[in-house]
Amino acid sequence: MAKAVESPAVTGGVLVTVAFLKAQMDAGNDHLGIFVPLVLDVIDRLPLSAFTVGDIQLALSTTHNVSMPTHVIATLLRRIAKKYIELRAGIYKRIPGAEIPKSSVDAKKQQIDQGQQRLAEELRLHARRRKLEIASAEAALDLLYRFLEFEQVALLLDSPTRDEPVPKIGQRERSVVAEFIQNIVQADLALRNVLRAMLEGLVLYHAAFLPDFNNAKQRFRHLRVVFDSSLVREALGYMGPALKTLSREAMDVLKASGIECAVFDESLDEIRRILAMYEGHLGTPKGCAELKPSPMTSYFLKQRYTPADLVEMSALLERDVASAGFHILTCPPRQAKYTAGEKELAARLKRPNTKAEIDMEPRVIHDVDCIAGVLTLRRGNRTNRLEDAGVIFASDSAAVIKTVKDWWREDEEEKVVPPIVHIRVLTNLAWLKKPALCGDYKIQELVAL
Secondary structure, three states: OOOOOOOOOOOOOHHHHHHHHHHHHHOOOOOOHHHHHHHHHHHHHOOOOEEOHHHHHHHHHHHHOOOOOHHHHHHHHHHHEOOOEEEEOOEEEEOOOOOOOOOOHHHHHHHHHHHHHHHHHHHHHHHHHOOOOOOOHHHHHHHHHHHHHHHOHHHOOOOOOOOOOOOOOOHHHHHHHHHHHHHHHOOOHHHHHHHHHHHHHHHHHHHOOOOOHHHOOOOOOOOEEEEOHHHHHHHOOOOOHHHHHHHHHHHHHHHHOOOEEEEEHHHHHHHHHHHHHHHHHOOOHHHHHHOOOOHHHHHHHHOOOOHHHHHHHHHOHHHHHHHOOOEEEOOOOOOOOOOOOHHHHHHHHOOOOOOOHHHOOHHHHHHHHHHHHHHHHHOOOOOOOHHHOOEEEEEOOHHHHHHHHHHHHHHOOOOOOOOEEEHHHHHHHHHHHOOOOOOOHHHHHHHHO
């Protein structure tokens, strides 16, 4: 039998089960309740009436392809105790005469599997048209799973990952799957619903591995999220309508869970510096050719923006930022008792060829100032729960986030919530608190990205 582990499974076979979990959530069950039918199902299958948490963990892994943490399983068993089971000397036993209701898990999973098989065959057909052969429906589902892990779930909730990494997905495979989702799935409501159940089910599944899983539905307590300038530029539409829509919807999800969306005035200064750079280049063909390729460059060139347009955008920046739903904050003066190793952080953020402090890049100065501003606003608040952090800096730069977290853990020797978070980690946590209210957000996010 397969060995159960304390981190999410990484096999395509898990997709039917996570979609089942999503269906349980749609039926009105809470974050714990969605797992109860699976636990009851495996208890009813056990050959003996006495069992341990480890027995259930292994049975869930082998029967339903999901790995569950022991502490979550113990919580689930406590939930169904007194009705079906009892605990004696560390061993659970079926209560004599307490009959577990006939399970409908297999029937529901079979129905879900039919939809996923159709999705898999449609992906195989699309891939064949693109000269990519996928051997079987199972291989197609595994490819979809790897795509979702690569695009979405790896950052999902900062939940643990297995010792064995998720199998790599090649660039050609990524392109084919992305095109399939964009052009085929989007146009077919049935396929869209199947993919949505997979994606949202994966979020719910990964949530079980959060240290504070039992409080997943608890609202954020007056959390203020300070957005990085790149996220603000997305929300203003500087990178095109798709990312603008995604950013605005992300803000709606955050606000629905009690989060205040803010931006430091220093980030507005950085945006103005970027606009001034484009203003200096967009006036001539030579200047346009010298622009670094980026979503912002591509959109500005496609829309034929002129230097005059950039001047107007800069002049109206505060108004547009406020209209987008951000609160503009003055970055507070640093206070030594709240901030410490900024030189070490700057050294970590600098590019290798930037040595002297006088040559510090504006990008590095901005990032260090924002982190220091967040720590100053926290005023020494230290917590292990993001919901109680008070203030946090949100970015979409995986490199910057990793660097800041490494500095926080290694240089500052801190184990509490760091001052930075990935925006997609944050929106997933916020979505978890109100999945019904947030509707199609997760699938729209995937398509936009």
